[in-house]
Amino acid sequence: MTQKTIYLIRHGETDYNRRGIVQGSGVDSDLNDMGRAQAQAFFQAYQHVPFSKIYISGLKRTYQTAEPFIELGLPYEKLTGLNEISWGTMEGKAPGNLDNEYYRKLIEAWESGNTTQSTDEGESPEQVATRQREAINVILSHPEEEIVLVAMHGRAMRILLCWITELPLAKMDQFEHSNLCLYKLQYDYDSAVFTIELANDTAHLLSLAMA
Template sequence: MIQKTIYLIRHGETDYNRRGVVQGSGVDSDLNEMGRAQAQAFFQAYQHVPFSKIYISGLKRTYQTAEPFIELGLPFEKLTGLNEISWGVMEGKAPGNLENEYYRDLIESWAAGNSAKTTDGGESPDQVVARQKEAVATILAHPDEETVLVAMHGRAMRILLCWITNQPLSLMDQFEHSNLCLYKLQYNYDTAAFTIELANDTAHLLSLAMAS
């Protein structure tokens, strides 16, 4: 039985996250001080894992999150299919009343099963799935890479976790996430099935909470 273990993480905190500003794929922000501390804490907890390769999105916040591992000399590959959803006109804006209403309507539409509905000037969950499928196919095309680290983004993770577990996208909000949380996945090549072993795990960040 050939299996692949995937450590799927969300990027560390950015100032946009802290201020509740929408980033999406159009805002290429850096990790803030807390985000870098989170990346270091994750590295301290998981540096012993024999990762064969690291996969990141095309946005630098995922590179910076995985950077401590990359600095060990581990090979890495950028896959833009792992990018965050494009939120279109909402990107870079703090959610004011009007945008909150727009955002709420959008999330409610998706939860009602309208996953073809696009953000204004951006993408729909269905469009995100299409590019994610290509990225995941690339990752799975290397069964010799038994354990990999994948760094990506919150909404994109929710979408990914839904379709890889054969659930409708209307259920994506059940997948909780926080900055630098871990989802540990197993992929079985014989059954072509994913299982989730750990969900939204942040035990590696406890040292930061104690320090603050």
């Protein structure tokens, strides 16, 4: 029975995260000091794992999150299919009261099953899932890579976790996430089934909370 273990992480904190500003795929921000500390804490906790390869999105906050592992000489590959959802006209803006109403209506539409509705000049969850399937197919096409690290983004993770577990995308908000959380996944090649072993795990960040 051939299996692949996927350590799926969200990138570390950026100043945009801290200030509540929407990033999406159109804002290519850097990790802030806390984000870099989170990346280092994750590295300290998981540097013993024999990762075959690292997969990151096309945005530098995922590269910077995985950078301690990359500096060990581990091979990595950028897959833009792992990018965050495009929030379109909302990117780079701190939501005001009118914007909050926009997001509320959008999330309600998605939760009611209208996951083909796109953000204003951006993407729909269905469009994100389509490009994610291509990226995941690339990752799964290498069964010899038994353990991989995948760094991506919050909303995109919610969408991914829905469709790989065969849930409708309307259920995406049940998958919680925080900066540099870990979802540990197993993929069985014989049954073509994903299982979630760890969800939104942040035990590796406890040392930061105590500092």
